[in-house]
Amino acid sequence: MKTAPPAAHPGEMLDVAIARLREDDGALLLVANDGRLAHGSHFFIVVVAEGAKPIGGTHSIKGNAIGQAERVGGADERIAAGLEALTGHETRAVVLGRLLRGGSPTPADRLWSLRFGAAAVRALPEGQSGVMVALDSPVVKYVKLEDATRRMETVPLDCDTVPTARDIGIGFGD
Numbered sequence: 001m002k003t004a005p006p007a008a009h010p011g012e013m014l015d016v017a018i019a020r021l022r023e024d025d026g027a028l029l030l031v032a033n034d035g036r037l038a039h040g041s042h043f044f045i046v047v048v049a050e051g052a053k054p055i056g057g058t059h060s061i062k063g064n065a066i067g068q069a070e071r072v073g074g075a076d077e078r079i080a081a082g083l084e085a086l087t088g089h090e091t092r093a094v095v096l097g098r099l100l101r102g103g104s105p106t107p108a109d110r111l112w113s114l115r116f117g118a119a120a121v122r123a124l125p126e127g128q129s130g131v132m133v134a135l136d137s138p139v140v141k142y143v144k145l146e147d148a149t150r151r152m153e154t155v156p157l158d159c160d161t162v163p164t165a166r167d168i169g170i171g172f173g174d
Helices: 026-034 075-087 096-100 107-123 161-167
Strands: 061-063 131-136 139-144
Touching: 107 131, 107 139
Parallel strands: none
Antiparallel strands: 131 139
């Protein structure tokens, strides 16, 4: 799918690959060659659905301990390794939920991840660079990295967040 060129970058198209896993890695090479790398960009984003599986294949099982449910996953790592081998470019698989916190995602987590992820992907064709996505309730907006790192935001010790965190077992090193 190609989106219309952003006004700030006339003539530039944003390639979005909505790919299924294939039995052979030829599809990965096609995505890489038809994507941004082939047009001089130094990056591109591939989104892999949790629990994705090869067409006609089965899910990857990462763990299957006795008495525990199977742990599905690995499609992202397989695609990253395949793209790196095919293109020669460093490739990383990042599971965003694991960066933020542990545990099962809540409906709010899913909504935030959708909003933040969509805004992050929109940033590039909108000509945004050197920014992060932030929630300024109720709006998701871009914040310049230099502004975001200019001062440290702290949680006041008398805020109810501190005892709540302690109640659920989070330590602060004190």
